[in-house]
Amino acid sequence: MTEQRLPRASTEQETAPLLRDPEEADAIENGVNGRDGYFSGQRNVAYREQVTPLTKILLVLALILLFLSTIFFGLFVSAQRKLNLERRPNPPAPPPPSPTAIPEEPVCLTGDCIMLSASILSSLDTTQDPCENFYEFSNGGWLRAHPLPPDKGSFGAFESLEQDNERVIQRILEDSSSTASFTTSYDDHLLAKLRGFYSSCMNESKLDERGHEPLMAVINNIRHIFKGREVVIKEEAEVNKFKGLTAALAYMHSRGLDSLFSFSIEGDVGVDPNYLVLWFSQPSLGLPSKEYYEEDDIRDVYKSVIERLLLIVSEEDEQALSRQSKGTLPFVEQSNNVWPPWHWPPCDEDDERNKKPINKTKRAHELAKKVVKFESEIAKASLDLDILYQDPIATYNPAPIFNLTASLPQIEFARYFATFTPGKFPDRLILTYPPYAESLSEILEKTSGDVIEAYLVTRAALSLSSYLGMDTEAWQAQRTLVETLNGIKKGAVGERSEYCVGQVEQALGFAAGRYFVNETFGGESKEKGTKVITDIVKAFQTSLKGIDWMDEKSAKAASEKAEAIRVKVGYPVGSPNTMDPASIATYYRLVTGDEDKFFENVLSASISDEIRSWHQLGKQRNLDSWEMYPSMVNAYFNPPSNEIVFPAGILQPPFFNKDWPTYLSYGAFGQVASHELTHAFDSAGRLYNQKGKLEEWWTNSTSEGFQVKQDCIIEQFSEYAIDDGKGGKLHVNGNLTSGENIGDSGLIQAYRAWKAQYNSSYEAGNEYLLPGSPYSRDQLFFISFARIWPRNMKAAAAVQQIRTDPHSPTRFRVDGTVYNIPEFAQVFNCSPTAKLNPPPEKQCIFWGSS
CATH class of the missing domain: 1.10.1380.10 (Neutral endopeptidase , domain2)
Known part of the structure; x- marks a missing residue:
């Protein structure tokens, strides 16, 4: 008689998912309890045959193992079910400030969503009260996980992304197969120049051999x-x-x-x-x-x-x-x-x-x-x-x-x-x-x-x-000054490849950008990034009606200026054109890429820049030109040409991803976009009209009202101070940083823009929730904003920033910004006495209230 065998359960059936819906847990539990038929069938088969002593022993052991497995599996399912029940919004809410409960709606459980959620949660320091120290709350985990490298005076999210972008360019420079799809003779010329420049920088033995000669x-x-x-x-x-x-x-x-x-x-x-x-x-x-x-x-x-x-x-x-x-x-x-x-x-x-x-x-x-x-x-x-x-x-x-x-x-x-x-x-x-x-x-x-x-x-x-080579006396002399001014550990030097990629970008940034864009900026990145920007422009125009210090005439003129702003995203399409290698080759025709002469390569790039600049004297501006190359982690507003520009380099995580839920994109990249837009109306930008001409185009009463707000933010940021490394305190220069601080106040426009598009975005499935996160979408909007600003700094580097940089230290760019946004305190249920929930008369609110 042929022995009857039951099919063995697959591995997928044996292993529980990492995260599971409670209803699925119930079904699994019922399945475990309903296996009697399976077990009885197995016994019937066994007893039909002659059983030897060895078989009896093996059967007993098998039954014991099955029994223990059933117990452990039941315990696992029970624990998993308990965990899922605890995550439901039924338990009593903790005292404020606290995350809001998760709504009962589907959560994204893809690998990308799990990784994104883990990245956000790991960056937090939940021992901090977000209403008292939002910077530390949002970034404490990141700051602990990214100690300051010994060769750097400061390191933050911007520098971390710069390193990621440089690794992309490094692969392009070192691996010819990465650019095999570029077959034009101009691309051959550009890639040879890029790789020659990089090789000349990496050839340290040659640099040391040449000594001080160049x-x-x-x-x-x-x-x-x-x-x-x-x-x-x-x-x-x-x-x-x-x-x-x-x-x-x-x-x-x-x-x-x-x-x-x-x-x-x-x-x-x-x-x-x-x-x-x-x-x-x-x-x-x-x-x-x-x-x-x-x-x-x-x-x-x-x-x-x-x-x-x-x-x-x-x-x-x-x-x-x-x-x-x-x-x-x-x-x-x-x-x-x-x-x-x-x-x-x-x-x-x-x-x-x-x-x-x-x-x-x-x-x-x-x-x-x-x-x-x-x-x-x-x-x-x-x-x-x-x-x-x-x-x-x-x-x-x-x-x-x-x-x-x-x-x-x-x-x-x-x-x-x-x-x-x-x-x-x-x-x-x-x-x-x-x-x-x-x-x-x-x-x-x-x-x-x-x-x-x-x-x-x-x-x-x-x-x-x-x-020069690092063994030369001159290199070591200048390095002493760099170490002193930035607080860098004596003798600490970073990866040579990181330095050399940076030099290639500075000298041939638009050439390297052509291949960087091909690797990193595909699909709908440009369209979705542009939408964030244009939504913020619309939100700004809408908010003009509710600004108490701006009269109707000035509001209309401000709206017209906002409407006239040119938006550039990703990469240039003018001169040079990222999509046209011939235009890039012409742009860099004077830059050399000799594999043995790094010093001369750098000089040729400087000479090329100077000639190109002076050649424009007495001509009309090329409105398609860019001041930043595509891989740069930055953005800018140019007052004379009334344009805001966002290179592909900053349209990367943690600032942007075309597949993110929109509350994250509008919180992070939306802050970048609203910051640059607001520069058109800050202490300096407001003095240029919609055609970029320097003139007073606001009414006197509006200008006076703005000055009151500007004085307020100057006073606010002048009260912030850092440790000077010598036992004293150094205060932020509120005058020097006022324009950038006003630019940061534009975050409220990004929040309003996100809210304005929420319903349509929700219907399109772009407001999905992340797994394991106890925070609401509104809270994650602000967390996403704060997460672009973590930075560890040496005291010497911080002092240098205070003295020379029109941007405030990042800690104050976070807490100082949300201090002036009442919606932040509402979202985090801050108490009336919380540090970041000041009374209205203490806040410097530029752009009206919701």
């Missing part, structure tokens, strides 16, 4: 040009100390090396915002801001770095002269005759007359002190950053070119301009701060030629030393 080539050119290409005695050099200054500055500025002053090509916002004219401004400094020159410890470090750089140049001179005497000097160096016959560092006049032996270490020390003093005076003469960044009226000073040439006679501007725009001499320009040119002239007049020369040399060395 830096010295630049420095020797600066010195040779500054000296007027003539051998002169000391007294004549003093009389003619400005002889080669103009040419030396032109040489440096054409390579992106900032010194003494700076020029930029921007729109004439007072006449025609799209007509590009010349702007004259102060230079960047060797230290981040003028405050650092008043601190003894920082100034001493800076002075020692300058001294080291001067000594390095002196030592390189000696080695070069030694090679020259032995006939081993490379032909290019001999032919240029750049090795100076003068003493370096330049000697004192008395020493020169008395022919005293030169103590180069002592001389470098003294000269470094004078260079730092010289630069300190330039810093004092410069305009404060809060005015430079926040007051477009104060910094718009059109003038005939004569005003500049008369104020700064030490510079031959006709000769200077000939370097950049042959045959063109602008007759008009914009001065951001007219007194600076006169102050600079006075500083130059009282400064000796050797100090000016040393200043130019050290500015170049500081800017370019980071592109």
Whole structure:
């Protein structure tokens, strides 16, 4: 008789799902209790056959195992059912503030939803009260899981996403198969240039082998040009100390090396915002801001770095002269005759007359002190950053070119301009701060030629030393300053590949962006990202009717400006066009990609940028151009062209994903979009009309009402302070950060935009709930906003941010923003005495109430 066998249960039937609906748990429990027929059938089969002693033993063991399995399975199902019942909204609600209960509706249980929910929940610190410290509540888990890397002064969600984007580009640069689908000759050219640039940066042995040679080539050119290409005695050099200054500055500025002053090509916002004219401004400094020159410890470090750089140049001179005497000097160096016959560092006049032996270490020390003093005076003469960044009226000073040439006679501007725009001499320009040119002239007049020369040399060395091998003295000298200013652990250096990908992006960002976009920005990303933005614009226009400080006439004009804003998302389609490799190749035609010459590759990129910029002088703005490349984790509002721009690089998690529920996208990316939109109406942006022209287009009463609100937010943020790392506190500069703080207040527009589209989005299935989350959609909207701002920082880096960055520290960008949004306190059921639920008279509400 044939033995009857029952089919074995499949693995899927044996294993319970990770998450299960209570009704499904009930069904499984009933199935377990109803297995008598199965067991009895198995017994009947067994007893039909002859049973041996071994079989009896095996049967007993099998029955015991089945019995134990049944018990454990029953316990598991019971526990699972209890867990599911506990998650139902029936238990009494905990005391406020607390998450709201989950509505009885379907929850997304896909793998992506589970991972998304886990990511959000793991970032939280639920020991914190969201109504008292929303930043820590939303980000405490993330901050613990992402300790500050030793090679960085700060690290947050932005930097984390930057690393993710850089890994995508790194694969493109290292794996040729990743770009096999790009078959045009232009793509071959671009990819070869990108990969050559990257390889030159990664070839550390070659960089160390070259030593200081590429830096010295630049420095020797600066010195040779500054000296007027003539051998002169000391007294004549003093009389003619400005002889080669103009040419030396032109040489440096054409390579992106900032010194003494700076020029930029921007729109004439007072006449025609799209007509590009010349702007004259102060230079960047060797230290981040003028405050650092008043601190003894920082100034001493800076002075020692300058001294080291001067000594390095002196030592390189000696080695070069030694090679020259032995006939081993490379032909290019001999032919240029750049090795100076003068003493370096330049000697004192008395020493020169008395022919005293030169103590180069002592001389470098003294000269470094004078260079730092010289630069300190330039810093004092410069305009404060809060005015430079926040007051477009104060910094718009059109003038005939004569005003500049008369104020700064030490510079031959006709000769200077000939370097950049042959045959063109602008007759008009914009001065951001007219007194600076006169102050600079006075500083130059009282400064000796050797100090000016040393200043130019050290500015170049500081800017370019980071592109040398890490074994070089110059690289190590500049790194000392970087470590000090950012609080970085001495000797800590990050992954070389991360650095090199960043250099490729800076030099060839639009080229790399073509392949980055192909990898990361497909499907409906652009359409859905654009919808978030346009919904927020509509919400802003609607809110204008309820703003108490804005009258009807100004509200109408504001609505028209919002309607006129150009929205750019993902990547440029103009010049260059991400979809057109020929236009990108033309854009970067002057950038080299030599596999053996990283330093020269960087310089070629700087030269290309300068030529491209100056070429626009006197022309109309290209309205299709972008200021940021596609992989950048950032966004911007450009007042003269009245546009908001969002690169594909920021349209990635934790900011955006086309498949997320919309309450998350509107909370995270919606904050980015509303921030940039609000910049069009912040303390500076509001002064530009819908065509980008600088004029007062609000009524006087509206402007006065806005000023009251601005004063309120300046006062609010000025009360926030950080630890300065020296036992004291450093307060936020409310004036410097007011524009960005007002921009952050636009979060309420993102919230309103999400609410406005909620019903249609819900019907379309785009407001689905996440598994395991005890938070409501409204709460997750605000949590999603806060989760883009976690940041660990060293005290030194935080101090630098306070002094130089128009953005407030991220902690205050979170808590300071929701402080002024009553809807936040309502959503989290905050008590009337909660820190983030202040009375209305304490809040700075710009955009009306719901």
